[in-house]
Each structure stands twice: as C-alpha cells, then as structure tokens.
Amino acid sequence: xxxxxxxxxxxxxxxxxxxxxxxxxxxxxxxxxxxxxxxxxxxxxxxxxxxxxxxxxxxxxxxxxxxxxxxxxxxxxxxxxxxxxxxxxxxxxxxxxxxxxxxxxxxxxxxxxxxxxxxxxxxxxxxxxxxxxxxxxxxxxxxxxxxxxxxxxxxxxxxxxxxxxxxxxxxxxxxxxxxxxxxxxxxxxxxxxxxxxxxxxxxxxxxxxxxxxxxxxxxxxxxxxxxxxxxxxxxxxxxxxxxxxxxxxxxxxxxxxxxxxxxxxxxxxxxxxxxxxxxxxxxxxxxxxxxxxxxxxxxxxxxxxxxxxxxxxxxxxxxxxxxxxxxxxxxxxxxxxxxxxxxxxxxxxxxxxxxxxxxxxxxxxxxxxxxxxxxxxxxxxxxxxxxxxxxxxxxxxxxxxxxxxxxxxxxxxxxxxxxxxxxxxxxxxxxxxxxxxxxxxxxxxxxxxxxxxxxxxxxxxxxxxxxxxxxxxxxxxxxxxxxxxxxxxxxxxxxxxxxxxxxxxxxxxxxxxxxxxxxxxxxxxxxxxxxxxxxxxxxxxxxxxxxxxxxxxxxxxxxxxxxxxxxxxxxxxxxxxxxxxxxxxxxxxxxxxxxxxxxxxxxxxxxxxxxxxxxxxxxxxxxxxxxxxxxxxxxxxxxxxxxxxxxxxxxxxxxxxxxxxxxxxxxxxxxxxxxxxxxxxxxxxxxxxxxxxxxxxxxxxxxxxxxxxxxxxxxxxxxxxxx
Numbered sequence: 001x002x003x004x005x006x007x008x009x010x011x012x013x014x015x016x017x018x019x020x021x022x023x024x025x026x027x028x029x030x031x032x033x034x035x036x037x038x039x040x041x042x043x044x045x046x047x048x049x050x051x052x053x054x055x056x057x058x059x060x061x062x063x064x065x066x067x068x069x070x071x072x073x074x075x076x077x078x079x080x081x082x083x084x085x086x087x088x089x090x091x092x093x094x095x096x097x098x099x100x101x102x103x104x105x106x107x108x109x110x111x112x113x114x115x116x117x118x119x120x121x122x123x124x125x126x127x128x129x130x131x132x133x134x135x136x137x138x139x140x141x142x143x144x145x146x147x148x149x150x151x152x153x154x155x156x157x158x159x160x161x162x163x164x165x166x167x168x169x170x171x172x173x174x175x176x177x178x179x180x181x182x183x184x185x186x187x188x189x190x191x192x193x194x195x196x197x198x199x200x201x202x203x204x205x206x207x208x209x210x211x212x213x214x215x216x217x218x219x220x221x222x223x224x225x226x227x228x229x230x231x232x233x234x235x236x237x238x239x240x241x242x243x244x245x246x247x248x249x250x251x252x253x254x255x256x257x258x259x260x261x262x263x264x265x266x267x268x269x270x271x272x273x274x275x276x277x278x279x280x281x282x283x284x285x286x287x288x289x290x291x292x293x294x295x296x297x298x299x300x301x302x303x304x305x306x307x308x309x310x311x312x313x314x315x316x317x318x319x320x321x322x323x324x325x326x327x328x329x330x331x332x333x334x335x336x337x338x339x340x341x342x343x344x345x346x347x348x349x350x351x352x353x354x355x356x357x358x359x360x361x362x363x364x365x366x367x368x369x370x371x372x373x374x375x376x377x378x379x380x381x382x383x384x385x386x387x388x389x390x391x392x393x394x395x396x397x398x399x400x401x402x403x404x405x406x407x408x409x410x411x412x413x414x415x416x417x418x419x420x421x422x423x424x425x426x427x428x429x430x431x432x433x434x435x436x437x438x439x440x441x442x443x444x445x446x447x448x449x450x451x452x453x454x455x456x457x458x459x460x461x462x463x464x465x466x467x468x469x470x471x472x473x474x475x476x477x478x479x480x481x482x483x484x485x486x487x488x489x490x491x492x493x494x495x496x497x498x499x500x501x502x503x504x505x506x507x508x509x510x511x512x513x514x515x516x517x518x519x520x521x522x523x524x525x526x527x528x529x530x531x532x533x534x535x536x537x538x539x540x541x542x543x544x545x546x547x548x549x550x551x552x553x554x555x556x557x558x559x560x561x562x563x564x565x566x567x568x569x570x571x572x573x574x575x576x577x578x579x580x581x582x583x584x585x586x587x588x589x590x591x592x593x594x595x596x597x598x599x600x601x602x603x604x605x606x607x608x609x610x611x612x613x614x615x616x617x618x619x620x621x622x623x624x625x626x627x628x629x630x631x632x633x634x635x636x637x638x639x640x641x642x643x644x645x646x647x648x649x650x651x652x653x654x655x656x657x658x659x660x661x662x663x664x665x666x667x668x669x670x671x672x673x674x675x676x677x678x679x680x681x682x683x684x685x686x687x688x689x690x691x692x693x694x695x696x697x698x699x700x701x702x703x704x705x706x707x708x709x710x711x712x713x714x715x716x717x718x719x720x721x722x723x
Contacts, residue, residue, distance in 0.1 A: 153600060154677035158207050160607060160644070161670045164661065165204070165212060167643050168196060174223065180612045180643020181659040189230040194219060199240045200666035202247040202695055205259045206683065207674060213259040221273055226281055229303040234288040234296050235321030239693040240667070242285070242328045245278035247695035249335070254698065255683075275335055282332055286344060293371030294347045295322050309368060316365035316374040322348055324386040326394050327691045330706075331698070339705050349394075350710040352387075353408060358439055359415030360408060362387060376438030380416070381448030386692040388412050389453060392461045397689045400464070401702045404712060409461060416454075417487065417531055419443075422519040426559025427549040429497060430490035431513045445513040447494070452578035453692075455492035456585030458484055465685030468590050478536035483529055485590075486544040492586055495579045496598050497551055501564045502571075505605035506650040507579065510570035514563050566651060573650035575610065575661070577668035577694065584676045588685055599676045606669075609655050612643035668694035 172178040172185025176195035179186070188195065197216050204213045249272055251258060287305030288296040297307030298317045309315035326345040333342035351371045352362065364383040365374035380388060391412060395405040419439050422431050432451050434444045462484045463471035471477060498507040523532050525547065530536055549558030580599055587595040616638045644665060648656040671694050675683060688696045702708075 150596065150677045153603075154674055156607075157603060157670055157673045157677060158209075160603075161203065161207060161666065161674075162209070162212075163641055164644055164666055164670070165200065165209075168661075169212075169215070172196075174219065177663075178643075178661055179659045180645050180661050181657065183642070189228045189232075191225075191228055193226075193228070193241075194224050195240065196663055196666065198224070198244040199663050199693070201244055202251055203666055203671045203674075205248065205251045205255075206671060206696075208259050210259040210261070214261055217261065217273070220277060224277060226284060226302050229301065231299040231301045231308050233321075234285060234298060234300050234307075235318070235324060237281070237300075237302075238285060238325045238328050239691055239695070240663070242278050242281055242332070243691045243693050243695035243697075244667070245274045245281070246328060246331055246335075246697060247691075249274035249278070250696060250698050275332075278332060279336060282329065282341060286340070289344045289347075291368035293368055294344075294351055295366055295368040295371050296325065296348065297368050307368070313365055314367075314374060315369070316367050318383040319352075319362050319364050319366050319373070320383050320386045322366055322368075323352060324390050324692055326390055327397055327689060327697055330394070330397065331700070333706055334700050334703075337705075342706050343709065346709055349405075353712055356713065356715060359418060360412035361415045361419060361435075361439060363438075376441070377434075377436050378420075378439060379434035379436075379448075380420070380432060380451045380454060381434065381446075382450055385450050385453060388416075389457050389692055392457060393689050393691075396460075396464060397697065397699055399699050399701055402708045404708055404710075407712065413458065413461070413484065414531060415439075417483075417522050421487070421522045422515050423525060424560070424563035425514045425516050426563050427551075428525075429494045429513065429548050429560060429563055430487065431494060431515065432491060433519075443519050445515045445519070447498075447511050447513070449495075449498070449507055449509055449511075449574075449576050449578055452492070452495035452582055454582070455488040455490075455495065456582030458488040458491070459582075459585050459589045460685070462488070463589050465589070467588075467680075472541075475538070477541060478530075478538035479541045480530045480536050482541050482544050483526070483531070486546065488582075488586065489546055489590075490548055492579070492582045492595070493546065493548060493551070495582065497560060497564065499579070499598075499602055499605070500551055500553060501561060501566065502651045503653050504573070504609040504647070504650045504655050505601065506573045506609060506647065506655075507576075508566050508571050508650055509574060509576075510567070512565040512567065514565060571649045571651045572658070573610075573647040573655075575606065575644070575646050575665045575669055577664055577672050580669060580672045580676060581694070584672045585685075587676060588680055591680075596676060599673060603673050606644070609650070610644045610647060610657070611641045612645055612657070613639050614642050615639050664693070 167180060167183075168178050168185075171183040174192055174194055174197070175185025176188040176192050177186045178184075178196065187193075197219055201213065201216050201220075204216065252261075252274070253272075281302070284302040284305045285300055287302075288300035288307040290307055291297055295317060298310035298321065299308040300306065301308060310317060326349065329341040329345040333339060352366070355373065357363075357373070361378050362384070363373040363375050364377050364379060366372070367374055378384065388409070391405050391409040395402055395409065400406070416432070419435060420433050420443070422433050422443060422445060423429065424431060424445075431445050432447055432454060434446050435441055436444055459468075462468075462481050468485065471481075495507070498511045499505055501511070502508060522529070526532070549560060551560055552558070580602060583595040583599045583602075586592065587599075644661050645657045646660055646662055648658050683696055687699055689699060690696050
C-alpha cells in the first residue's frame, strides 16, 4: 500500500531527495528483466579466477564523490622531494619484482595467507547451507534450545566478504565504484582513487585475509595518488580514506597476527605507508577549514588544498559532516605530533557549542562563512546523525580525559529524550522522531535507517564499553543509566521491527509510524523518571523492563504492523550498517544473545535477497541468469553468486535490484556482522573507538600539547522570547 507523503518531505523524484535523505546514494536503476538478477543465497562463482564466488562492492554515488588530487603546491612533510627520488627507484624495483612473481605464480592469490579460506568455495555446499539455515530459528530470533556455533556463522560472513571482494578484484580492480550485475567499474574522477580498496582494507585485516591485504597494500603503495585536480567531499574523504588508512596502521601495529605481512615497507625501513598516505591526504584536506569562521567547507580541491562551499543549501555545510572529522584528525595528531590537525577540528566544536543551542539539539546546516546555523530542522537522520555520535566518541577516544564532550553528549541525549522520543499508537514501539520546524514545531514520526546507529551509541555511552553487569557495580551508576539502557533496548527493537515489516526481511530506507495525536512523549510514559524529577538516585537504581509489545510474525494481536508505514518511494534498501552496528554494541554490552539471533536473521536475508545469481556456463538452461528469492531448488542447483547489490524495492519478492554494491557493504555492514558473531574480547570496546565508517581507532592519553583547548560558556537559562 502506498501512502501520501507529508508536505515537508521531498518527493522521491525531486533532485533534492538524494541530498536530503541519502547524500551518497547511487542512482536507482530498477533492473527488471534485462540484466536484473533478483537473487539470493551464497553460491560459488564456478568460472571466476581461483574458483571463488565473486561479488563486488561498489560505492554509492548518486552524487559523485570526486576524489583526490594533484600534486599539491606544497610538499607534505613526510613525502618531501628529499626522499622521494629513493621511493621512485624502490618503486620501480618493486614493480619488476611483482611482475616476476605474477608471471611465476600466475596470481597474487596462488598461495593464500595464514588463516585464509581455500580458493574453492563449492556453490553446492553454500547453497545447501543457505537452505538449511532457513530452518534454524524464526525471524523474530526466539531463544534456541540447542547450542549455536557462532564461529561457524562468523565464517559465513567471511565467505560473503571473500565473494564480494574477489568479484571486485576480478572485474573492477582499482575502480572507485562497482556494478556487480553488469560487472563494470567506474572512477569517480579521472584516474580513480581506489575508494573501495582503502575503505575495505581494515575489514580484510580483521578477517585475517592476508593475501588480499597484501594485494591491496601493494596497490596503495604503487598506485594510490592524490594528483587529480578535482573537488572531493571533505567528510566522506576523511571518514573513509583517512579513517581507513589510520585503522590499517592501528590494526597492523596493535594486532600483528591479523593478516601479517613480514616485509612491511619494501625499500623504506622505518616508515609506515599508511601514516604517510593519511598524512599527505590530511594535509590537503586542511584547506577545507580555511573559511572565515573555521567551519569546514563541504568540499575541497585537493590539488590546490582549497575549500569549496556546497552547491546547494545556500552554501551551508551539513552539521554532521562538519563535526564528524574529529576522531580521524585527532588520532593523526597523536601519531605525528602535529597539533595543527587537532586544533582545526577542535575549533569546530567550540564554534558549534558557543551558540548555546537549546538542549544541545542542533539544526542540520551551518554556514562556513559566518559559523551560524541555517534553518531550524532538527533530526538525527541524514545531516544530523554523526555529530551526536562523535560527541561521545571524542570523550572515549582520549580515555575520558576530555569531560567537556561527555557534558555535551549528556545534554544532547537528555534533549533527545525530551523532544524527539515518542511511541506508536498500538504496540508502544519507541520512535525517534524529527522536528523539521524546530524544537517547538510539530514532531514528525519519521525514522531514517541512519538513526539506528543511536541505540548502540547510547549503550556505549552508558557503560563506556564495559559489560553492563560490570558497569552496574560502579559508584557512578544510577537511575539515569538504567533509563538510558532501557531507551537503547527499545530503540534497537524498533529498528529490528522495520526489518520484520518487509517481505524480504530487509529494512526500507525510511519508515513512518502511526502515533497518537498529540504524541505521547517520554515524560508521559515515565512521569517518575530522572528527566522529570531530576536527581540520579544512585543508591537505589532499579532495572527497568521494556514496555513495547512483542513482535510476533504469525499474528499481530498487538498491532505492531499497523504502526509501521512504508511509503512507496522509501522501499529501497542500500545495504546499510546502522542496525547491525547497534546489535553489535548491544550484544557486547548487555551479553544478550537475542541481538546475535536478530543479526543472524538479517544476514541471511541479505544473502538471500541481495545476491546476484547466475547460471553456470555449462548448465543446461535457456537462460544464464536466474533469481534466488523464489527458492526454486531446480533452477538454482547449477548456479553461482557473482555479486551483492542494493535493492530498489525490498518489500516485494523477488526484490528489484539496483546493480550497485554500496561501499559500506564491505567497510561496515559485513564487518559489524563479523564482529557481532566474534568473541567479546576480539577488538575490545574498552580499548577501541570505531569511527562513523566502522574504522577502528585506539583510545589514547592526552599530552602536554594535545589537550582540550577550549571551555564551554556558562549556560544562562533563556527567556521564552529568546527561545
């Protein structure tokens, strides 16, 4: 059923829609018939090199994310001309050696690294696994009576990654984007920037895929350059490229047994390739901060290191994008000792906070020229989300030594509870709404999939990454913490409900909810909460229990399905990671296996419905392509998977496929599935902070030069007229 779109939401066909709700969305192509492979389940690529299942991952590019640069007019510190001639010589020798090895052994994967899968993944075995996996438990994730081998399930995620990566490697190596149905790659700018390679590198390290890491590293060392004269998005380039390179450095030095490479920098002893590349890129990105206010421009020409205002939104930058550069630049400052990186991003936080916005909830646009906010639209979906995420994570990154960011996080979270949380009419599901006309305007019961990062972040903020049982023993634990844990549980349950609500079991991009008029707010549901009465009751904190109704699939006696409204223009699924990200945090913190069960059901749905399936060349069939969503054993017994793709419509069987594999499928979604099914002490939360692209970075201590350089202004209550 389609629903009339509210007036304050842009139409799906509007040119503003991609900018508003999915800034980096790939253009939708409904592949019906010619070339569309509606499909599923893991299967083998029978004729691909190495015999591996091939799939590819591709960067979402409704807006081209033009990448990188030209030789700058300045020489980065670590790549100055004094040592560059040596690198040229070593690079030539390295290429000769690589060419010989390729000729001698036929492939960089002829000898797999430690812990890697054998190069024969039988499609029959994988097909059997997928069929059997459907019988393991219901989609709502009821508790199992038999023991579950989570390591085996983790291996299936790894298999899906291998299939995805090897398809990209075969058909589009070095390209920035990949179309798994048409098997084509595309550069975002002339010459390309290896967007997929850098973004997925740390996932391969975590999965211990040594030979693939080696191949990617060789490409980064010999082919990655920043010499295109083209503008790039400041935010996306930072979180994906700088974040990816820094995470690769962190993992390779802190966890040397993961995808180990013995000779780390051929011909360049003592240097670190990843730091060098990240530093050169960050030096060029610094030009984006050269605005009159210090708020970074939306884009930057890396050849000239010159910031460029947004072509839309009156030149304003997205608030989330301007305030989601801090983890990467601060860690780089720690590694290099260069305070300029720290100071540039810290200045942004001060400009934002000095405006004393009510209850810490910021409008989603900010002008680089003036440093003032534009409009009153407040939401935690697109353009607002990661500002709040990085408040908490900056506090954790510097080992809780910058309480200023914890204060800002606490203020904002209380504002979220006060102004944005409401409840559905029938099942009392918790909804994180929007205020398009400001905090005192109407509440819109709309949730982007993007906001599903929040429940995991709330849980992380409550315990700091510690297990819940341990955190409850702390003297700082009180009733407010119990209320926030309950909010995290309820919100992640709502996110899970959006998956259950579709035919494929994959969530749409946007969901609306039926709520009461006027909406019930958190103060109505919890009149005795600390939000209403103040204080924290640290002496007698009581565990709270969920108030929402059960999510039964076979019946809807509680009406939760009636609460969920999916508009026809919002039915697409872009392989987003936010819900599984929160499941990862919720499991690691609460220890509740329910979140793993939900994640497993999500993973199976992705494999079943987003896989690109083809008939083997030697199969006796009138067509070389088929679909897996129909679960027709005969039609698929001689098939194999060649890729995974996002969906134009996830609410129909078989779904409409888009012929693009989003970049975060490899960098985030599969990584979080893998970590969800891993042991808790693998890449532990207590020592790590994940950036908003799921790149793990370490926690570290402040120094005499790298420390908080600003203070919050004293808050004076505003009058009614000022508000």
